[in-house]
Amino acid sequence: MRILTINPTLRSLTASAFRDGNDQPILRRQVKESRDASVSDFDGFGAEALSSISSSLESAGMLPLDAIAVRGLYGGERFVRPVLASESVLEDLAALAPQAPLHVPRLVQLVKAARRVFPQTPVALAFETALFVALPERERCYGVDPQLIASRSLRRFGFHGIFHEAACLDAGRKLGSPEARILSVCLEPRPELAACRGCRPVMVTGGSTPAEGLPGERSCGDLDPSVVLKLADDGDWGPEGTSHLLTCESGLRGLAGRDVSLAEALESPDGELQLARDVFLHCLLRACGAGIAALGGLDALVYSGRYAGSAAVLHDWLNQRLKQTIQRDTACLVHSRTLHQHLRDIAYVIVRENRARAAAT
Amino acid sequence: MNILVFNCGSSSLKYRLIAMPGEKQLSGGEAQRIGPPTAKPSCLVLQRDHQQPETRNIPMRDHAEALEQVVRVLRETPGAMPEVIGHRLVNGGPTVTDHSWINDSVLAELIACQDLAPIHNPPAIATIQACREMFPGLRQVVVSDTAYHRTIPLYARTYALPQAVSRKMGIRKYGYHGISHQYVVTETARLMDIPLDRFHAVSCHLGSGGASLCAVVNGRSVDNTMGYSPLQGLVMSTRCGDLDPGITLRLLADTLGDRGAVESRLNNKSGVLGLSGRSADIRDAIESASGDSQSGRDHLTAQVYLWRLKKYLGAYLALVGRAHAVIFTDTIGETVPQVREAVCSGMDLFGIALDPQRNASAHPLPVDVATPRSPVRVWAVRTNEEISIARSVYQVSCES
Incomplete structure (x- = not known):
């Protein structure tokens, strides 16, 4: 099977092409959007990027494709599992635009472009939020009028469902228990901790947007609502500027005064990164405690994400601290597959299912 | 040492006269519904040892007037006069980090940051000022809820924001309820x-x-x-x-x-x-x-x-x-x-x-x-x- 996987982010997209059972991509591309492009220009950007990728695929002998898998950051409550893009799916997706105005319109445009550039190829959509649609009510609700929230879908989701689900499945297999109590630590630029019973999350640090939770490389994480209002009103930023400040200028970057990757913050001995490292670890330790309370116990910690390589260093520290509280060691599992490999797996499964269905009818 | 303790709410003034270090309460009560007249009159509720509380309806338009009434009541009891006055403040701000004697400069610092607790700090500060006029010879101490939390480490009180912004705007975790947390922690350690x-x-x-x-x-x-x-x-x-x-x-x-x-x-x-x-x-x-x-x-x-x-x-x-x-x-x-x-x-x-x-x-x-x-x-x-x-x-x- 030949599968193209695409991860659209705010100012770029990355793509990988896989062939048959090979875990290593035949081709990897990152295409960056020019700085001054606005959301409405994305249509052009997506089509252009995909045409260029198409030529590369052709040279590599990768055409025709069997499937394309696209990562969706937000699928609302409508999308609880990966789907094949159809007209009606795209309509439903487009209707979610007011809930995630920065992501959904771009995703719709990208999928439409993919269907134009690769007209015969099924496009699978995998949503990061899907795993969290079924979060228990007590976890997904904020302490505000539920009607205010329901009318706007301002509920908690979690934004690394693809990593968490794969990591927890893997952990369950290794532990020999499909109902294991797992703290899943996703080490990405916007890190996230989910407490899962098997593959079912009962608590997650991410919120209604990815700004809440653990501090990220550039995002603030948990913040007193009064501080948000103070920044937007007293500061020179206004609401939009504050949003930018909290999602692009804060986190490790804000604390260290320069761009820092999570791996560097965790592993570098640099004294100037001390505060960033300590703030992150403090937040993570708190999240672990909250997750253990939510699960009523703990069988293992599983680490995933692009910085899963830092798991060894991180787990040493975390295990030592948790051991003081729970009086025993915690198993450490590392799940080091990439996002594109997960997307490939998802596409593989969904295409096989689709073919089986077609054969049966 | 007789210590007069004031605990201010937005429209209330709780007081206790406590003999230290024995912690014996000599007198106590609360002025309620301080402010412009409402459907119910403002009143002073007096609590004496093992007796039913006594309620006196007295108009009190602000915390200074409430303070006058409290002092009048204290004078009714011989020997019930304070030697030191303690004021509860919800947030002591960035500079008055510990419990401290009140002097002109401390008071100025507290006034400068009273917006950190806009409902609680202003009436408490008004009470401090009224006490200074009424008892020029008595020393006063400010006890803040934030003081107990001054030991929160830097990494736990720092938000993951640009540090220049946090510094400029005074954004940090303060923590609250410190007076109560300190009390129950001390009590429980003693009990155990x-x-x-x-x-x-x-x-x-x-x-x-x-x-x-x-x-x-x-x-x-x-x-x-x-x-x-x-x-x-x-x-x-x-x-x-x-x-x-x-x-x-x-x-x-x-x-x-x-x-x-x-x-x-x-x-x-x-x-x-x-x-x-x-x-x-x-x-x-x-x-x-x-x-x-x-x-x-x-x-x-x-x-x-x-x-x-x-x-x-x-x-x-x-x-x-x-x-x-x-x-x-x-x-x-x-x-x-x-x-x-x-x-x-x-x-x-x-x-x-x-x-x-x-x-x-x-x-x-x-x-x-x-x-x-x-x-x-x-x-x-x-x-x-x-x-x-x-x-x-x-x-x-x-x-x-």
Whole structure:
């Protein structure tokens, strides 16, 4: 099977092409959007990027494709599992635009472009939020009028469902228990901790947007609502500027005064990164405690994400601290597959299912 | 040493005259409904030893007038005059970090940062100023809730914002309810016969209004669920507690940037009141949710309130290492066994095992409601902010 996987982010997209059972991509591309492009220009950007990728695929002998898998950051409550893009799916997706105005319109445009550039190829959509649609009510609700929230879908989701689900499945297999109590630590630029019973999350640090939770490389994480209002009103930023400040200028970057990757913050001995490292670890330790309370116990910690390589260093520290509280060691599992490999797996499964269905009818 | 303690609310003035170090209360009471006349008159409620409280209706337009009435009452009792005055302040600001003598410069610092607690600090400062005029010869001490949290480490009080912005705008975690946390932590360490400087605990101050948890290592605060303001953290009676920054910004956009409207919604119309849609008292939701006539919103309210609490208890137990005790105090923490039971259930891995019978019949306080084998003890302890303030004032007096 030949599968193209695409991860659209705010100012770029990355793509990988896989062939048959090979875990290593035949081709990897990152295409960056020019700085001054606005959301409405994305249509052009997506089509252009995909045409260029198409030529590369052709040279590599990768055409025709069997499937394309696209990562969706937000699928609302409508999308609880990966789907094949159809007209009606795209309509439903487009209707979610007011809930995630920065992501959904771009995703719709990208999928439409993919269907134009690769007209015969099924496009699978995998949503990061899907795993969290079924979060228990007590976890997904904020302490505000539920009607205010329901009318706007301002509920908690979690934004690394693809990593968490794969990591927890893997952990369950290794532990020999499909109902294991797992703290899943996703080490990405916007890190996230989910407490899962098997593959079912009962608590997650991410919120209604990815700004809440653990501090990220550039995002603030948990913040007193009064501080948000103070920044937007007293500061020179206004609401939009504050949003930018909290999602692009804060986190490790804000604390260290320069761009820092999570791996560097965790592993570098640099004294100037001390505060960033300590703030992150403090937040993570708190999240672990909250997750253990939510699960009523703990069988293992599983680490995933692009910085899963830092798991060894991180787990040493975390295990030592948790051991003081729970009086025993915690198993450490590392799940080091990439996002594109997960997307490939998802596409593989969904295409096989689709073919089986077609054969049966 | 007779210490007169003032504890100011927005429209109330609580006072106690306490003989230290014996902690004997000589006199006490509360001026209520201070301010412009309302449907009910303002009044002074006097509490004397083992007697029914006496209520006197007296017009009191501001805290200075309330203070005059309190002093008049004190003069009725021979020997009941203070030697030192202690004032409770919710937030001492960035410079008055510890309990301290009040002089011109300290007062100026407090006035400069009174907006940090806009409801509580201004009347407390007005009372301090009135006392200085009325008792020019008496020394006064300011005791702040934030002082107990001055030991929160830098990494725990720093928000992950650009440091230049935080510095410029004075953004940091302060933490609140410190006077109460300090009192119950000190009491519980004494009850357990553990030296305070080796005592680890999570203190749960669950008031009928505000609520916060405090992580305590070696007797000192190392984290508090409230933040820069009292809005962060737990779900409270009318405050939302933790909220996604993105939601706060969206609410601001909804109101076309009306900060006051959003502040008012999140502080006064959210939390238990916002969730239940009918009552700001979590006891109503818990009773209704456990009764036959389950209202969907009451059930949701109880679930969200208790879940947030339980998650934070786990979070703080992880910070503390092996705690000696979990402490519950203030109105909800002291009197609602269902809250303690719900929050402590399924916490075996943390070493917590609650005894359901002891918990259900915890009276009179203090009571240890854990099973005999529970490695972590669970205490219900009555808080006493005025005694806590008097202790701090006495300590400041002895140190100088």
